[in-house]
Amino acid sequence: MHGQKRAEYKARLLQPDTRAKLGSKAQQWNHLSEELLKQRRRLFASPPPLSDTVTTTEGAANGGDAAAAAETAPSPEVLLALTEKMLSVNPDPSHLWNIRREMLVYLIQSSQPSAIDTAGDNQEGDDNNSSKPSTLDIEAELKLTAHCLQRNPKSYSAWFHRKWALAYFMNGTSNQEHWANMKSILQSELELCAQFLQLDERNFHCWNFRRFVVGLLGSCGGSDVTTTSENDGEVNNANDAPSTKSAVDNFTGSWLAWMYQIEDEDKAVWMGPQISQNACRAVGMSTSCQERNNRAANSTTAPLSKIELEKIIMNEWDFSTAKIQDNFSNGSAFHYRSKLLPLMLEFRSADDSPSSQSDAYEAISLARDEWDGIVLDAIFTEPDDQTIWFYHRFVVTWARRNIVSVGNGDGSDAEVTEEFEGLLYDMVDSIQELIDVEKEDSFQGNSQDRHESKGAKCKWAYLGMHLVLSTLLELKSNDVDDEDKTELCERAKECLHELIIIDPDRRERYQILESELI
Amino acid sequence: MAMISETAAPVGPFYDDLHTKYIVTLGDKLDSPSSYEGAVTEHLRVSGVYWSLAALALLRNEDEVDDLMGLTKPIQAATEGTEKNKIRSAIVDWVFQCFDARVGGFGGNCSGENPHDAHLLYTLSALQILAISDSLDDERLDKDAVANYVSSLQNEDGSFSGDEWGEIDTRFTYIAFSCLALLKRLPLPDWSSNSTQVVSEEKPIIDTCKAVKYIMSCRNFDGGFGCVPGAESHAGQVFTCVGALSIAQSLHLLEDADLLSWWLAERQCDSGGLNGRPEKQADVCYSWWILSALSILGRVDWINTGKLGQFILNCQDDEDGGIADRPMDMPDVYHTFFGLCGLSLIGQLEKIGSKEGRNYRQIDPVFALPTDVVTRLGLKAQVISNGGVDVEKRLQLHSILAI
Numbered sequence: 001m002h003g004q005k006r007a008e009y010k011a012r013l014l015q016p017d018t019r020a021k022l023g024s025k026a027q028q029w030n031h032l033s034e035e036l037l038k039q040r041r042r043l044f045a046s047p048p049p050l051s052d053t054v055t056t057t058e059g060a061a062n063g064g065d066a067a068a069a070a071e072t073a074p075s076p077e078v079l080l081a082l083t084e085k086m087l088s089v090n091p092d093p094s095h096l097w098n099i100r101r102e103m104l105v106y107l108i109q110s111s112q113p114s115a116i117d118t119a120g121d122n123q124e125g126d127d128n129n130s131s132k133p134s135t136l137d138i139e140a141e142l143k144l145t146a147h148c149l150q151r152n153p154k155s156y157s158a159w160f161h162r163k164w165a166l167a168y169f170m171n172g173t174s175n176q177e178h179w180a181n182m183k184s185i186l187q188s189e190l191e192l193c194a195q196f197l198q199l200d201e202r203n204f205h206c207w208n209f210r211r212f213v214v215g216l217l218g219s220c221g222g223s224d225v226t227t228t229s230e231n232d233g234e235v236n237n238a239n240d241a242p243s244t245k246s247a248v249d250n251f252t253g254s255w256l257a258w259m260y261q262i263e264d265e266d267k268a269v270w271m272g273p274q275i276s277q278n279a280c281r282a283v284g285m286s287t288s289c290q291e292r293n294n295r296a297a298n299s300t301t302a303p304l305s306k307i308e309l310e311k312i313i314m315n316e317w318d319f320s321t322a323k324i325q326d327n328f329s330n331g332s333a334f335h336y337r338s339k340l341l342p343l344m345l346e347f348r349s350a351d352d353s354p355s356s357q358s359d360a361y362e363a364i365s366l367a368r369d370e371w372d373g374i375v376l377d378a379i380f381t382e383p384d385d386q387t388i389w390f391y392h393r394f395v396v397t398w399a400r401r402n403i404v405s406v407g408n409g410d411g412s413d414a415e416v417t418e419e420f421e422g423l424l425y426d427m428v429d430s431i432q433e434l435i436d437v438e439k440e441d442s443f444q445g446n447s448q449d450r451h452e453s454k455g456a457k458c459k460w461a462y463l464g465m466h467l468v469l470s471t472l473l474e475l476k477s478n479d480v481d482d483e484d485k486t487e488l489c490e491r492a493k494e495c496l497h498e499l500i501i502i503d504p505d506r507r508e509r510y511q512i513l514e515s516e517l518i
Numbered sequence: 519m520a521m522i523s524e525t526a527a528p529v530g531p532f533y534d535d536l537h538t539k540y541i542v543t544l545g546d547k548l549d550s551p552s553s554y555e556g557a558v559t560e561h562l563r564v565s566g567v568y569w570s571l572a573a574l575a576l577l578r579n580e581d582e583v584d585d586l587m588g589l590t591k592p593i594q595a596a597t598e599g600t601e602k603n604k605i606r607s608a609i610v611d612w613v614f615q616c617f618d619a620r621v622g623g624f625g626g627n628c629s630g631e632n633p634h635d636a637h638l639l640y641t642l643s644a645l646q647i648l649a650i651s652d653s654l655d656d657e658r659l660d661k662d663a664v665a666n667y668v669s670s671l672q673n674e675d676g677s678f679s680g681d682e683w684g685e686i687d688t689r690f691t692y693i694a695f696s697c698l699a700l701l702k703r704l705p706l707p708d709w710s711s712n713s714t715q716v717v718s719e720e721k722p723i724i725d726t727c728k729a730v731k732y733i734m735s736c737r738n739f740d741g742g743f744g745c746v747p748g749a750e751s752h753a754g755q756v757f758t759c760v761g762a763l764s765i766a767q768s769l770h771l772l773e774d775a776d777l778l779s780w781w782l783a784e785r786q787c788d789s790g791g792l793n794g795r796p797e798k799q800a801d802v803c804y805s806w807w808i809l810s811a812l813s814i815l816g817r818v819d820w821i822n823t824g825k826l827g828q829f830i831l832n833c834q835d836d837e838d839g840g841i842a843d844r845p846m847d848m849p850d851v852y853h854t855f856f857g858l859c860g861l862s863l864i865g866q867l868e869k870i871g872s873k874e875g876r877n878y879r880q881i882d883p884v885f886a887l888p889t890d891v892v893t894r895l896g897l898k899a900q901v902i903s904n905g906g907v908d909v910e911k912r913l914q915l916h917s918i919l920a921i
Contacts, residue, residue, distance in 0.1 A: 004848040006835060023552035030551055033560065037632040093561035095625065095635040098683060160685045202798065204750050211748055255748075272686070272735065272747030276673045279684020329797045335750040338739040386784055387796045394739040452787040453797050505822040506783055512776075 029086070036082050039074040040099055076103040084144055091148035091158040101164065104141075105283050108134055135172040138185065141165035146192070153196060159205045160275075163212050167251035167275055170216060171285040183220050189213045194319075201323060207332050211271045212253035218312055219250035219257050222304045247286045248277045258304050270339055313343055321374070328378035331387040338394050341366065345402070360416045363402035368423050370395045376430060379461070383438055384450075389460040393467055396424070400471060417475055424472050431465045456502040466495040466513070473517075492517055528827035532870045534577060536839030537854065541574045542586045544851055546595045549606070561634060563627040564616055566851055567609060568643040571650050573855040575888045576862060576879050577871075589651045610651050613644050614658045621682065622660070622667035637681045638671060642693045645700045649891055654700065665703045668694050669723045676728030677746075687745040688736055691729055692758035695765040696885060698724065699897055706767055730768045733759050741777035753785060753794040757807040764814045764884050764899040769919050775815050775902060782808050783820040790825030791844065801843045802833045802853045805860025810883035813863055813913065816904035823864035830857045859886070865910075880912050889915065 012018050083100040086093075111134045145162040148155060166189070173182050193210040196203060249257035252273030259270065304312075317340050323333035348362045375395065378388040403416050438458045469492040476485055496514045500507045545567070548556035559566060574583050584590055588608055595604040615628045623636030624644035634640075641664065648654045671679045671694065678690035698704035705722035707730060708715045714722045735747045736759060742751025743759035756778070763769050772778065785792040785808055791800025792808050805826060812818045832845040833853070840849030841857035861867040862881040871878030879888045884899040889912055901913045903920045 002843050002847075002850065002853075006842065006846055006848045009848040010837075022554035026552050026554045026557040029557040030560075033557075034629045037629045037634075041632055090558045092558075093626075093634075094637060094681070094683075095561060098635045098681070101683060156685070160683075164683065202795070204744075204752065208745070208749050270748050272677070273673075273675070274686055274746055276677070276679045276684035276686055278673060279679060279682060282682065282684075331796045332750050335738060335740075339748055385797060390740045390781075390796065398739075450788075451797070452789045452791075452800060453793055455784075455788070505786060505825070506820065508820055509780060509783065 025089075029089070032082060032086055036079065036086070036096070036099065039079055039082070040102075043074045043076065043079065076107050079103050080107075087144065087148055087158075088151075091145075091152055091155045094157045094160075097157050097161045101161070101283075104136060104168075108136060109284065136165065136169045138165060138169040141169075149196070153200060153203055154205055156205070159209055163209065163253060163274055166213070166216060167253070167280065168283065168285070170220075171251055171280075179220055183217065186213050186217045186220070190217075197323065201327060201330050202332050204332060207336065208274065211255075211336075212274050214312060214316060215253035215255050215257070215271055215274075216251070218255060218259070218304060218309070221258075222302045222308050248280045249273075251275065251280050251285050252277060258309065270343070310347055313340065313347075316340060317344065324374060324378070328382045329385045329387055331390075334387055334391040338391065341370070341395070341398065357413075357416060360403040361419065363399050364416070364420050364423060367395050367399035367420075371423065371427065379431075379434055379464070380437075383434055383461055384454040384457060384459070386453075386455070386460055389464050392464055396427075396467060396471055399423075400474075421472060421475060424468050424475075427468045428465065428472075431461055431468065435461045435465070459499060459503050462495040462499050462502075466492050466499075469495070470517070489517055527869050528824065528831050528866060530828070530831050531836075532831065532874065533834055533836060533839055534874045534876065536836070537834075537841070537858075538574065538577060538586070538839070540835075540839030540849070540854065541570050541851065544570055545587070546606070549595075561626045562640070564613065564624060564640045564647070565626065565643040567613075568646045568650075569851045569855040571609070571647060572881075572887065573851065573858050575650055575891075576858050576867065576881060577876070579877070579879075584651070590653070609647065610653050610656070613647050614656075616640065616644060617658075617660075619663070621670075622663035623681075624664075635681065636667065638668070638678065638690050638693045638697070639680065641667065642697050645697055646885075646887060649700055649887055649895060652894070654895070661701050661703070665698060665701050665723055668697050672724050672729065676725060676730075676732035678729070688733060688743060688755055688762070689745065689758045691733055692762040692765075694724065694729070695726075695762050699765055699885070699899075700895065704765070709768070709770075726766050730763065730766050730771065733762055734771055740781050741774055742781050751781070751795065753782065753792070753804050753807045753811075756782065757811045760811045760814050761884055761899075764901065764916075767900045767917065769814070769900050769902055770921070772815075775817075775904075775921070779812060779815050779817040779820055782812055782815075783817070786821045786826065790822065790827075790829035792821070792826065799844065800829065802830055802841060802860065803843065803856040805830055806856035806863075806886075809860050809863040810886070813883035813910075814899075814901050816902040816907070816909065818864065818910075823866070827861060827864055827866045830860050833857060882912070882915075884916065 013022075079099060080103045083096050083103070087096050087100070142162065142165065145158050145165070148158040149162075152158065166185070169185075170182055173179055190210065190213055193206055193213065196206040197210075200206075252275045253271065254273040255271040316336070320333045320337040320340065323330050324337070344366055345359065345363055348366070349359055371392075375388060375392050378385075379392070382388065399420060403413075403420055435458055438461065441457075469488050473485060473488050473492070476488070479485065493514060496510045496517075499510045503510075547553060548559065548563070548566070550556060571583065571587060571589065574587060578586065587593070588606055590610050591608050592605050592611075593608070595606055612628075613624070616624050616626070616633045618625050618633045618636035621636045623638065623641040625634030625636050626640040626643075627634050645654070645664070648656065648659065653659070668678075671681070671690070673679060673686065677686045677688075678694045679686055680690050695704060703723055705714050705716075705724065705726050707713070707727040709727075712727065714725050714727045716722060733743070736743045736745070736749070736755075738744060738751045740751050742753075743755045744750050744752060745755050749755075760769075760772075760778075763771065769775075784796070785794065785804060787793055787800040789800050791802065792804035793800050794804050794807070808821075809818065809826075812820065829845075830841065833842045833847070833849075834840075834857075835842060835849045838849075840851070841854040842849040843853050858867065859881045861870065862878075863883060867878050868880065879890060881887070882889045882892045884901075885892050885897055893915055899916045900919055901909060901916045903909045903918045906920045909918050
């Protein structure tokens with residue numbers, strides 16, 4: 001059993017009380033399991049009659065038969081209650097969540113007025129019930145999944161159901177009040193993420209969920225609400241903004257649907273869909289703006305303004321900063337930051353005079369901010385945590401990539417390179433200082449209380465130094481100044497020699513790196 | 519470069535007898551109506567059975583596995599308790615009861631007559647069980663239906679959903695490729711034309727090309743892969759992505775195999791075990807996820823295999839058999855299987871077998887099946903020969919990309 005101490009676990013199982021209790025729980029579970037599947041099969045063999053809220057003439061005629069049939073056919077509500085009971089104990093079985101979703105969709109779809117009634121001609125039944133199809137009780141699903149996630153914060157199925165419920169509920173939003181409510185729910189979800197990450201800051205399910213919520217939030221659109229014309233139901237053009245390729249994209253958690261203002265080839269990698277479009281369509285989520293607009297009484301949302309878009313992203317950027325400052329070893333936060341950093345460059349790029357040179361300077365400036373603001377502190381606080389150094393490597397290589405495209409041939413690329421080299425030399429100085437401090441520290445005796453993942457002291461500092469020196473060498477590859485290059489090369493080799501001594505397990509790689517230096 | 523065959527054998531006993539007993543008695547234990555563990559894991563039983571069978575298959579030959587587990591014939595229940603004389607139906611027969619004809623995939627178990635909902639996870643495990651028992655040509659297997667099920671789960675962006683409810687994850691891409699490969703229905707990409715090969719004028723059952731491109735879009739700053747674009751690198755996801763690229767003969771797309779291999783090598787902790795992400799604890803199952811990826815990438819020697827072997831042995835339960843996630847923890851069949859796989863991939867299992875006087879089998883790093891099964895089925899993936907060095911014998915059944 002994952003993560004359970006053997007001696008304790010076995011001892012517990014030997015106690016007759018515990019065995020009896022577990023035994024009876026097992027029998028209860030098995031009974032419910034078989035019952036549930038049996039009932040579900042019966043339900044689909046003979047579906048119960050449509051509910052009273054449907055106002056078609058056929059519905060009214062079936063009234064008498066409904067009562068009789070209801071006695072023998074299992075009810076969706078009962079199945080829902082069964083799934084809730086079982087999932088509260090064991091949230092992992094995905095088929096239980098499937099059954100739950102089936103019942104929820106069934107109940108909602110069977111309460112929808114038929115297509116004829118939208119025009120309002122055929123209302124024979126109660127006016128009170130006819131125009132209000134029931135929507136998902138989102139609070140119930142959020143409550144159940146929250147309970148499940150407290151038991152098992154790493155349950156794929158529970159997290160997925162929470163996403164699905166939010167998407168499905170959002171699809172049901174149709175007027176301004178609903179949109180405000182939706183945004184408020186999503187803000188609470190961000191809060192929930194923050195809480196879960198307090199308990200386990202590396203829970204990747206939660207980080208993915210956060211990105212999903214941000215995806216939905218962006219899809220809620222801007223606050224500049226447009227209304228349809230009252231006279232002929234004509235839809236305002238903004239609703240068909242090119243931003244939303246397909247409305248169903250808005251429910252998948254992807255950031256693509258509303259990041260239309262960013263001109264970056266790597267758009268796709270920011271955050272991809274976590275629910276498939278096909279699955280969204282299969283349960284009736286809107287496939288076009290027009291469909292949604294037809295359902296909306298009088299308003300819908302406008303696309304996000306650039307300011308609103310930036311606000312959402314900056315909130316995420318600040319969140320990653322906060323998590324890193326809480327704990328420099330937070331690899332998940334650094335990973336997120338690595339996705340957001342290119343976006344920061346987008347925001348800083350001058351709209352009015354875009355040039356690859358100004359972009360290059362911005363990139364170097366951002367890299368310097370990351371170095372001065374985050375990495376420097378981190379490496380002096382936790383010098384042996386590889387996370388920070390992997391991020392350092394990323395910042396250096398990312399900045400490098402952003403200046404390589406500058407080549408106007410008018411000497412401007414030399415200036416850009418010089419600026420970047422300045423930053424790199426600063427890094428060399430600081431890393432050397434760190435190495436000196438760490439080595440001094442080791443002579444005074446290290447603490448034995450090191451996490452097993454840390455590895456040898458100074459290893460990562462040497463690797464970081466090697467990276468910076470190699471980058472400098474690369475930049476100077478066309479330079480005539482051999483002395484400078486020779487010195488850099490010698491220094492880089494020294495790092496590798498140190499590494500072979502202190503980290504012999506990976507000497508193969510260091511030898512390869514040395515051969516690349518020549 | 520140090521070849522894995524040169525690594526020193528780990529110190530300490532290997533509990534062949536206990537592990538075998540652990541695996542063989544597990545089924546009856548979990549099947550008991552009063553087994554709590556059985557109840558809470560019933561939904562993934564098909565996968566549990568695959569892990570058991572594949573683990574035992576490394577330690578015993580085909581006939582022994584069949585006899586001990588009741589793979590193709592009914593078997594008498596082997597355990598204590600009231601059901602001593604109960605006959606359990608053959609595993610293969612039970613697998614077919616898990617087939618969800620409504621969609622064409624396999625569920626994780628069945629309750630009475632009703633199979634659990636189909637899912638890609640359990641579909642692959644089912645096919646793997648059939649592969650091990652040489653039952654893929656059983657007339658009960660509707661290969662078209664299963665292939666169509668897999669096909670129906672591919673999305674417009676090339677990704678795969680786990681089931682009709684739409685959860686997307688790169689694990690499912692690997693699974694889709696593996697299922698179709700086992701069914702001999704996987705169309706390969708034709709990178710010269712940047713499209714999926716067309717066979718006899720029919721539309722390819724999946725767009726393998728698009729699926730591969732989707733995998734690459736999940737690449738991160740550290741060279742690793744996550745479950746969707748934007749998700750953090752994780753050793754498990756790295757295996758599924760590299761494995762998928764391997765099955766689709768597309769490893770050349772990995773522009774920086776060095777960076778990824780290094781990230782994987784840096785998963786080795788002081789204890790010798792491997793973790794799944796930086797700053798996390800070592801866990802035996804990563805012996806599989808990481809060693810399989812490194813095997814495909816041709817860089818197993820980038821970790822200290824001796825220390826890893828020692829770590830795995832330290833995770834054995836010396837009382838009741840089985841292997842746990844870390845030393846002194848409670849074992850389970852998942853970690854038992856992956857621990858044995860780890861020992862196999864570092865070349866230690868064979869040596870241990872010789873000491874036991876047995877002919878242990880080897881695991882294939884791409885399909886997670888014994889190599890003789892992979893050979894018998896004619897499955898062919900791709901592996902990298904790093905710097906043109908000779909590839910280990912077990913991998914020579916695959917095509918070799920020398921880069």
